[in-house]
Amino acid sequence: MRRHLARALAVGAAAALIPLSSPAHATAGSVVVGGFPVDISQSPWTVALSSRDRFGGTRAGQFCGGVAVDRTTVLTAAHCVSAAVLGAPPGQPGDLKVITGRTDLLSAQGQEIPVTATWVNPGYNTQTNAGDFAVLTLASPLPASSVIRMAAAGDAAYAPGTAATVYGWGDATGDADYAHSLRAARLQVLPDAECERAYPGDENGKYAAASMLCAGVPQGGRDACQGDSGGPLVAQGRLIGLVSWGSGCGEPGNPGVYARVSEVVRTLAGGR
Ligand code: ARG
Numbered sequence: 001m002r003r004h005l006a007r008a009l010a011v012g013a014a015a016a017l018i019p020l021s022s023p024a025h026a027t028a029g030s031v032v033v034g035g036f037p038v039d040i041s042q043s044p045w046t047v048a049l050s051s052r053d054r055f056g057g058t059r060a061g062q063f064c065g066g067v068a069v070d071r072t073t074v075l076t077a078a079h080c081v082s083a084a085v086l087g088a089p090p091g092q093p094g095d096l097k098v099i100t101g102r103t104d105l106l107s108a109q110g111q112e113i114p115v116t117a118t119w120v121n122p123g124y125n126t127q128t129n130a131g132d133f134a135v136l137t138l139a140s141p142l143p144a145s146s147v148i149r150m151a152a153a154g155d156a157a158y159a160p161g162t163a164a165t166v167y168g169w170g171d172a173t174g175d176a177d178y179a180h181s182l183r184a185a186r187l188q189v190l191p192d193a194e195c196e197r198a199y200p201g202d203e204n205g206k207y208a209a210a211s212m213l214c215a216g217v218p219q220g221g222r223d224a225c226q227g228d229s230g231g232p233l234v235a236q237g238r239l240i241g242l243v244s245w246g247s248g249c250g251e252p253g254n255p256g257v258y259a260r261v262s263e264v265v266r267t268l269a270g271g272r
Contacts, residue, residue: 032168033250034222035185040103040110045148045239046167046182046232047074048099049136050112054087059105059180060112065168065231066098067239069150071141074098074115075264076230077242078124078134090118090134100142104181105169114139119272121264123211130211132244132259134230135272148232150239153262157235160191164215164235166243166256170227174249178227185222187215189235190255198254204247211263213241216255223256225249233258 040046045068052061064080081090088094096118101110117137124131151157157164164187172179192207195214199207207214215233216223224231224243233241241258248254 032166032170032172032179032183032185032223032228033174033225035166035172035183038103038167038182038184040101040182043165043167043182043184043232043234044101044143044146045069048102048105048169049076049080049230050097050099051086051095053095054085059169059178060099060102061095061097062099062105062169062178063227064229065170065227065243066136067230067232067242068100068142068147069239070147071144072138074136074138075239075242075261076134076136077244077259078120078132079126079129079244080230081118081120081134081136082126090120096136098136098138100146106180113142121267123267128206128208129245129257130208131263131267132211133242133264133267135268148234148239149237150261150265151235152265155238155240155262157238157240158189158213158260158262160189162189162235163187164189164233164240166215166224166228166231166233166241168224168228168231168243170229170231171225171249174225176226185224187217187222187233187256189240190214190216195255195257199247199257204254205245205257207257209260211260212244212257213260214255214257215241216250218252220252220254221250223250
């Protein structure tokens with residue numbers, strides 16, 4: 001049983017502070033396992049969430065991913081900004097920053113932008129991980145070219161079999177081998193029936209099609225992993241998912257599960 005539900009990247013001193021949601025081993029999966037290096041210019045909307053206070057300075061404090069959907073709006077996973085991860089209720093000042101325009105976390109490239117507001121989806125279920133998204137407001141605007149469009153319900157990008165790419169700085173081998181340079185993996189959107197078969201509600205978790213989608217490759221070996229949470233899954237140039245959870249990383253038959261972005265669109269349109 002290797003469930004990594006609602007578990008953010010746990011590195012360094014902070015590792016001991018983050019309660020695991022299951023008695024699973026502390027072994028991390030891999031961030032973007034089976035992936036390839038990319039330059040941030042190829043996905044300028046991909047951002048890193050940083051808290052040096054909580055995660056130390058070696059990798060610029062990176063602990064989750066995120067994605068810019070507006071010049072001052074970044075989406076991430078709700079579980080990334082939980083009190084358990086940040087050590088304070090969401091919205092408490094802290095040193096939460098969004099790192100933009102940086103390929104390599106060991107460099108000073110790009111910008112670090114403070115977060116002025118954190119909004120967690122009130123429908124987020126910490127038990128099932130349904131509705132795993134949050135909205136961060138940036139202190140200063142990003143260039144318009146750093147924004148990606150969200151795919152609304154009915155968008156063809158959600159069709160099973162569609163090619164999709166996930167981006168992140170997470171574990172690249174499944175061995176807590178946290179990348180310092182951005183990576184991506186090519187996946188495909190899987191049919192809900194397959195996701196439901198993989199996660200029927202056993203100890204590995206329960207797939208709920210209304211707020212989740214899953215993506216992977218039949219043979220396994222390519223997936224998001226620990227530390228990639230909150231980051232983008234992109235298909236046909238539009239944002240369709242946010243890295244959320246999975247059982248292990250890249251295991252055949254255990255695809256990665258993502259927050260379904262059409263549900264984010266719907267929720268935000270309803271006013272927050
Ligand atoms: N919960 C993990 C995180 O916070 C993401 C896990 C994704 N796992 C997967 N097999 N796709 O970084």
